[in-house]
Amino acid sequence: KAGVTQTPRYLIKTRGQQVTLSCSPISGHRSVSWYQQTPGQGLQFLFEYFSETQRNKGNFPGRFSGRQFSNSRSEMNVSTLELGDSALYLCASSLPSLDGELFFGEGSRLTVL
């Protein structure tokens, strides 16, 4: 079956702009979580969604937001971009179980100039 699909794969923005990233989970997966990955920082948890509801949120400013649609697809938005937002943004889907393994997409690499 198809894996987790993230779009776009690469994008370049300038400071002050906003960006929207999309994630299509594996069919049947209803839980989607987002992570920011930067060198040396590992994967920083952004948010987790299940059935269109945000279940958990990490320690990121309000400029970072997300949502999940009825078909389980998810989007995250970053407004007023800063240079420090340059990172690989990873989306992961899982079955709706707290014990489920995460299936990651290839990520969206954002560069902010």
Place this chain on the structure above:
Amino acid sequence: GQQVMQIPQYQHVQEGEDFTTYCNSSTTLSNIQWYKQRPGGHPVFLIQLVKSGEVKKQKRLTFQFGEAKKNSSLHITATQTTDVGTYFCAGRNNDMRFGAGTRLTVKP
């Protein structure tokens, strides 16, 4: 909030040597998972540990979950060049928090 610490940050070994990475949480975890990310790739699930004191093996890889369910380790015996990558632990309390990862390089 929940924090997951992982050491070392980097490890360079000669092929055939052993490798261990350690993970420690500030809170008790319901489970811990391990992932491997190859250079340029995305994290891929390796294993999940749930029970206190649990030990699981996958060929040359041995995973342990501490008695207090706050720490874990991954040990690779006789590393091979195919083991190269970054190994992450991820602990779940309410949400899944990842350690910073241990980047393993193997010299042939």
